[in-house]
Amino acid sequence: MVRTYALLAWTWTRAAAAYPASFALMVVLGCVTAALDIAVIMVVFANTTTLAGFSRDEVLFLYGTAGLAFTICDLLVSNLDRISQHIRAGTFDTFLIRPVGAWIQIATDRFVPTRLGRVALAATVLGYSLGALDLDWRRLWMVPVMVATGVVIFSALWTLAGALQFLLTDAPEVSSAFTYGTQQLTQYPFSVYSRDLVRGVTYVLPLAFVNWQPGLYVLGRDDPFGTPGFMRFLGPAAALVLALTAGLAWRRGIRRYRSTGS
Template identity: 65%
Template sequence: MIRTYLLLAWTWLRASAQYPGPMITMAIGSFTVNALDVAAIWVIFEHTRSLAGFGLAEVMFLYGTAGLSFALSDMLFGNVDRLSQHIKAGTFDTMLIRPVSAFVQMAVDRFGVHRLGRAAQATVVLAIALSRLDLPWSRVWMIPLMVLCGIVIFTAIFTLGGALQFLLTDAPEVANAFTYGGGTLTQYPLSVYGDELVRGVTFVVPLAFVNWQPGLFVLDRPDPIGLPYWFRFAGPLAALGLTAVAVLAWRAGIRRYRSTGS
């Protein structure tokens, strides 16, 4: 499956390389547009020294880790939540009859390097934040793990959003509320939101394990709502659990799907 994904991705990249101008322009545009989010954070800190008790470098750290996880997940698997377009156009039928996983085909559809712009922007922000935090190595080891778990969690949410579109074909915005909405939510300390929302994104849709709970460990901060300390290390468990739910939902959607007849 991985080999098939790489071959299809390479095919799309070769096609995109035929028009390097638009590809580079889109990558630069993505970098610039997402940089506006950082500008908004700078504006906030022009009027306050902390946001929910977190300093500028700490907020940038949370922004960078969440942004990098989301950007890589969106680049590699984000097309899955565009399933409704293929269902309405009848092109999903074609994917089902090919000797390749429909999920892989959906994920790699129109794969383009221009999406690296968002990932590059998040990487720059994260690097700047780490240079200012001076974290001990005894906590730095968590950062690659939290980014990896974040990628898995966002990919599972993209998959759940795609599976939902087997049922709600004309409502892709419902899925976007959890995918792109979740990406935006995790860019800030969750303590700026109400306790009910924090519990919801911890126990229902586990976005808190993208960067909040492991981030509390890295930054050596107490949990504002008093959740157990071991939650900081539960990211892999949350990622695996949500992935299992996403796989079951996707398979159920495939079984429920009825051809458009195209």
């Protein structure tokens, strides 16, 4: 499965690299676009020293961990949001008759390697924040776990959004709400949001386990909403449950699909 994905992604990468000037320009433009979110954080802290009790470097740490996980998914699986286009055009049939899983084919369809610039920028922000913060080194093992958990959670959300498009074939904004919309939530400390919203993204849609709950452990902070300490370590379990749910939804979507006959 991994080898097949890599081969398909490499095919699109070679095609993009055939035009080096365009490739480099798109990488730079991707970095500039992503840098706008960081600029917003800088503007906020140009007028205050803390945001909901968190310092600038702590916010950058939360942004970096969530941003790195999200940009990796944006690079690897974001093309799942194009399913509705294939369904409407009748081209989804071709993915089903090939000896490769439809999920892998859709994820690598028109693979965009220039999004690597966004991954590099998010990694740079995370690296800076880790260097700027005085963290307990014994807690740093959680950082790669956070990123891996975030990758699984965001991938599952993209898969769920893709599965939903088998039912709502003309609602691409649903994917954006599930993916880019949820990523916007994780850019800031959850203490800036209402208690009800935080409960929803903790117990229903487990976005809190991308960077908030484990991030509190790394930073040595108490949860302002009073959740128990063991919640800091439930990220992998929450990601597994969401991934299994997304897998089941995807399988149901495939079974529900009816060919256009083209």
